[in-house]
Amino acid sequence: xxxxxSRRLGVLFVILFGSSFILYNLAAISGxxxxxxxxxxxxxxxxxIKNLTRDLQLDVPPPLxxxxxxxxxxxxFVGHINFGKARTGQSVTELIWLAIPTTVRLxxxxxxxAIVLGISIGIVTALRQYSRFDYAMTFVSFLLFxxxxxxxxxLLKEYxxxxxxNFLGNPTISPQWLIGLSLFSGVxxxxxxxxxxxxxxxxxxxxxxSTAALLEILSxxxxxxxxxxxxxxxxxxxxxxAFGVTHLSTGISNRSALRAALAxxxxxxxxxxxxxxxxxxxxxxxxxxxxxxxxxxxxxxxPLLFSKIDRGPIIRTSILSAFLMGLLTVIxxxxxxxxxxxxxxxxxxxxxxxIGQVNALLEPGNFWMNFLDILVxxxxxxxxxxxxxxxxxxxxxxGTLLEVLNQDYIRTARAKGLTERTVIMRHAFxxxxxxxxxxxxxxxxxxxxxxxxxxxxxxxxxxxxxxxxAIGSLDLNLLMGVFLITGFMAxxxxxxxxxxxxxxxxxxxxxxxxx
Amino acid sequence: MLKRKxxxxxxxxxxxxxxxxxxxxxxxSQGQIVRxxxxxxxxxxxxxxxxxxxxxxxxTSLEMKIGPLKWRGWWKFKYDELLDLRTEGCPxxxxxxxxxxxxxKFLGGSGMHLGMHPFGQDDIGHDYFSLVMRGAQRSIYxxxxxxxxxxxIGTVVGAISGYFRGWIDAVLMRFTDFIITVPSIIIGSVVxxxxxxxxxxxxxxxxxxxxxxxxSRLVRGEFLKLRELEFVDxxxxxxxxxxxxxxxxxxxxxxxxxxxxxxxxxxxAILLETALSYLGFGVVxxxxxxxxxxxxxQDSFTTxxxxxxxxxxFIITIALSINFxxxxxxxxxxxxxxxxxxxxxxxxAKVQAKIxxxxx
Numbered sequence: 001x002x003x004x005x006s007r008r009l010g011v012l013f014v015i016l017f018g019s020s021f022i023l024y025n026l027a028a029i030s031g032x033x034x035x036x037x038x039x040x041x042x043x044x045x046x047x048x049i050k051n052l053t054r055d056l057q058l059d060v061p062p063p064l065x066x067x068x069x070x071x072x073x074x075x076x077f078v079g080h081i082n083f084g085k086a087r088t089g090q091s092v093t094e095l096i097w098l099a100i101p102t103t104v105r106l107x108x109x110x111x112x113x114a115i116v117l118g119i120s121i122g123i124v125t126a127l128r129q130y131s132r133f134d135y136a137m138t139f140v141s142f143l144l145f146x147x148x149x150x151x152x153x154x155l156l157k158e159y160x161x162x163x164x165x166n167f168l169g170n171p172t173i174s175p176q177w178l179i180g181l182s183l184f185s186g187v188x189x190x191x192x193x194x195x196x197x198x199x200x201x202x203x204x205x206x207x208x209x210s211t212a213a214l215l216e217i218l219s220x221x222x223x224x225x226x227x228x229x230x231x232x233x234x235x236x237x238x239x240x241x242a243f244g245v246t247h248l249s250t251g252i253s254n255r256s257a258l259r260a261a262l263a264x265x266x267x268x269x270x271x272x273x274x275x276x277x278x279x280x281x282x283x284x285x286x287x288x289x290x291x292x293x294x295x296x297x298x299x300x301x302x303p304l305l306f307s308k309i310d311r312g313p314i315i316r317t318s319i320l321s322a323f324l325m326g327l328l329t330v331i332x333x334x335x336x337x338x339x340x341x342x343x344x345x346x347x348x349x350x351x352x353x354x355i356g357q358v359n360a361l362l363e364p365g366n367f368w369m370n371f372l373d374i375l376v377x378x379x380x381x382x383x384x385x386x387x388x389x390x391x392x393x394x395x396x397x398x399g400t401l402l403e404v405l406n407q408d409y410i411r412t413a414r415a416k417g418l419t420e421r422t423v424i425m426r427h428a429f430x431x432x433x434x435x436x437x438x439x440x441x442x443x444x445x446x447x448x449x450x451x452x453x454x455x456x457x458x459x460x461x462x463x464x465x466x467x468x469x470a471i472g473s474l475d476l477n478l479l480m481g482v483f484l485i486t487g488f489m490a491x492x493x494x495x496x497x498x499x500x501x502x503x504x505x506x507x508x509x510x511x512x513x514x515x
Numbered sequence: 516m517l518k519r520k521x522x523x524x525x526x527x528x529x530x531x532x533x534x535x536x537x538x539x540x541x542x543x544s545q546g547q548i549v550r551x552x553x554x555x556x557x558x559x560x561x562x563x564x565x566x567x568x569x570x571x572x573x574x575t576s577l578e579m580k581i582g583p584l585k586w587r588g589w590w591k592f593k594y595d596e597l598l599d600l601r602t603e604g605c606p607x608x609x610x611x612x613x614x615x616x617x618x619x620k621f622l623g624g625s626g627m628h629l630g631m632h633p634f635g636q637d638d639i640g641h642d643y644f645s646l647v648m649r650g651a652q653r654s655i656y657x658x659x660x661x662x663x664x665x666x667x668i669g670t671v672v673g674a675i676s677g678y679f680r681g682w683i684d685a686v687l688m689r690f691t692d693f694i695i696t697v698p699s700i701i702i703g704s705v706v707x708x709x710x711x712x713x714x715x716x717x718x719x720x721x722x723x724x725x726x727x728x729x730x731s732r733l734v735r736g737e738f739l740k741l742r743e744l745e746f747v748d749x750x751x752x753x754x755x756x757x758x759x760x761x762x763x764x765x766x767x768x769x770x771x772x773x774x775x776x777x778x779x780x781x782x783x784a785i786l787l788e789t790a791l792s793y794l795g796f797g798v799v800x801x802x803x804x805x806x807x808x809x810x811x812x813q814d815s816f817t818t819x820x821x822x823x824x825x826x827x828x829f830i831i832t833i834a835l836s837i838n839f840x841x842x843x844x845x846x847x848x849x850x851x852x853x854x855x856x857x858x859x860x861x862x863x864a865k866v867q868a869k870i871x872x873x874x875x
Contacts, residue, residue: 015689015693015696016696018693023697026706145782145835148786148831150789151831154823158816452700453793486701490695491695491696
């Protein structure tokens with residue numbers, strides 16, 4: 001194994017060396033970085049040219065200059081990496097260190113949501129193969145697959161940001177929207193749950209009517225102007241989470257697991273007011289860290305009270321539910337911040353921005369306000385990226401699950417009388433996740449370089465912006481810096497994916513395959 | 516003869532879905548089976564017609580010169596022709612609005628007609644319909660070149676490395692890894708920014724040079740699998756040359772994978788080209804592509820949305836049709852693929868089984 005990894009790493013470095021050498025020279029011969037200065041009429045042109053030549057070592061021919069650059073990069077092995085200087089005189093290392101967090105922030109959320117949503121919908125479509133829901137989702141995912149992101153982004157800006165901001169001015173839902181959304185919800189849930197005709201119609205009616213009622217209440221109380229869950233709604237949602245997680249994780253018939261998950265819901269309710277107080281105290285970082293630790297400790301130990309045997313799945317259920325309930329509590333807190341956030345001068349009732357990564361006018365200091373600010377700025381780009389990338393996961397997880405469901409061991413599992421839930425969640429889903437995991441790894445690596453267009457449209461200053469800037473101004477060091485990071489992420493992710501694959505799937509052995 | 520008939524009866528008699536499906540493909544060649552399956556895929560067939568119609572309409576609409584041949588084009592304006600901006604019939608303060616109308620008169624619209632400028636005009640008076648046609652021409656052209664070039668390179672590299680294995684495989688696959696390291700949007704931007712003026716042919720060419728990696732991996736996998744099968748051994752024992760084995764025995768069996776991934780490559784290619792043009796590194800002025808049109812007019816969305824809608828709709832239509840065709844092809848080539856039986860099929864099978872049983 002060690003030999004295999006070291007050999008792969010060796011190849012990886014050779015590849016990076018080769019491609020960076022070619023790209024360096026390609027970019028170097030493609031234009032003259034001094035051209036703009038030569039035609040300029042400023043008095044100190046000669047001096048500027050001289051400085052730039054010295055700083056960027058332009059008097060050295062590109063193939064040799066590459067090795068000078070490489071020497072700085074190889075400094076990574078002695079603990080001091082040097083990407084050289086950008087044209088502006090700033091250090092490229094610094095620029096990249098500033099840009100990476102922005103890009104990661106931009107893309108991580110979208111990728112995670114796309115994975116979760118894509119896989120869930122993919123699985124449902126596979127389980128309901130050839131149903132209307134399957135056909136509809138196939139069409140939707142192909143449509144999303146074919147959308148250019150720059151086009152979607154403009155539409156989102158217009159309809160999701162500007163129109164939604166207008167709606168918030170007077171947050172009452174018009175009857176057309178009410179009927180439309182209720183019908184949609186009815187059709188959606190009826191298609192997902194499905195069954196015989198009577199069942200489908202009753203699900204359609206229940207889902208439609210409850211959506212309509214909920215929207216009407218939200219509309220009448222002008223909930224969107226001052227949203228929030230409050231302890232009661234939070235508790236009800238938590239109970240829902242408890243049932244849902246238990247159903248997927250162990251099955252409702254496992255009473256101990258259900259009791260543990262419901263206990264978590266009760267704790268969430270009991271802790272509602274203490275949590276509100278804790279959210280407001282000084283020295284926040286420490287307090288929040290302690291809260292997260294407490295969440296895991298409590299959810300890990302409380303289930304021990306409910307069962308003496310087979311505690312693993314129960315603890316898993318309890319931790320997962322507690323995590324989701326904690327998330328709900330945070331969402332509730334953010335909703336409470338919504339109204340004061342809208343009322344600040346910096347926002348003034350138009351909360352969804354179409355551009356930028358933070359609101360510079362907002363006063364710093366208020367943690368929740370700034371957190372919410374980051375989230376609303378993430379809203380549009382995340383939605384755009386989500387729409388684009390989610391289709392791939394739907395298609396892929398559907399295909400994989402269908403393949404797995406045709407295997408003999410699934411038939412065996414059914415034949416020996418396991419419940420459908422166990423067959424799907426334990427036998428089929430876990431095996432579906434093997435190829436999906438490797439795809440996810442590669443996708444995560446693509447995150448850093450993958451948002452060139454999105455950053456440009458939404459005015460974020462991350463790796464994509466650096467890249468655009470580097471190409472536009474013939475800034476070789478900057479370009480190579482961006483390339484090296486993305487290239488390194490791409491090849492190492494492939495390596496990790498291969499290793500992970502062989503670790504997850506005992507049938508595949510990375511070592512023997514390479515021979 | 517009698518024995519054969521009995522066999523037939525038996526296959527229909529077992530009445531299961533397999534029997535119905537097996538009977539359907541009895542006596543058909545692989546090609547015929549694939550074709551039948553594809554024709555049955557409604558979305559794919561619709562897409563084939565849509566894309567053929569689009570290509571035909573788009574490429575005949577404008578004036579074209581190929582060597583000494585000259586095509587007049589059925590549309591009345593050229594894409595670089597400056598016309599007077601139309602103001603009548605437009606809302607206050609807006610010029611060059613579209614004249615296309617699709618709501619018939621009896622529904623309260625102004626009748627179905629194209630009018631002078633069906634897609635409106637851009638801000639200096641170009642007819643937007645011809646601009647969009649021109650852009651679509653460029654985009655489709657790039658897509659096809661990338662498909663052909665990337666498909667060829669990918670197939671050749673994958674076939675050679677999968678068939679010969681050993682050091683050839685190692686070298687070729689490391690070379691593939693090497694190309695994968697460079698994201699195509701980066702290489703496209705670097706080359707496009709500096710050589711964009713060399714025209715759309717060059718753009719398509721170098722994008723094609725970098726677009727084959729995924730395909731070559733798939734083809735390699737397919738070849739690795741197929742070369743171990745008995746019919747290849749049989750061919751080798753019979754004295755067939757490597758060349759003959761590759762072209763006559765393995766390639767026809769791998770063609771499904773190749774065709775499907777080439778279609779997907781093409782739908783990716785049109786998005787890549789439009790994205791590059793949007794960033795300004797692809798097709799550059801004075802030429803236009805669907806991406807550069809969107810990039811140019813995205814800010815006028817609120818005042819003159821048609822400048823934004825049409826090129827986008829064309830990109831989506833083209834990419835969507837190609838994706839559906841790819842899906843149909845995948846289903847058609849997949850040997851495990853079974854058609855979903857309708858109630859009618861099952862009824863018919865039952866009736867036939869009954870008749871067969873009675874005639875016995």
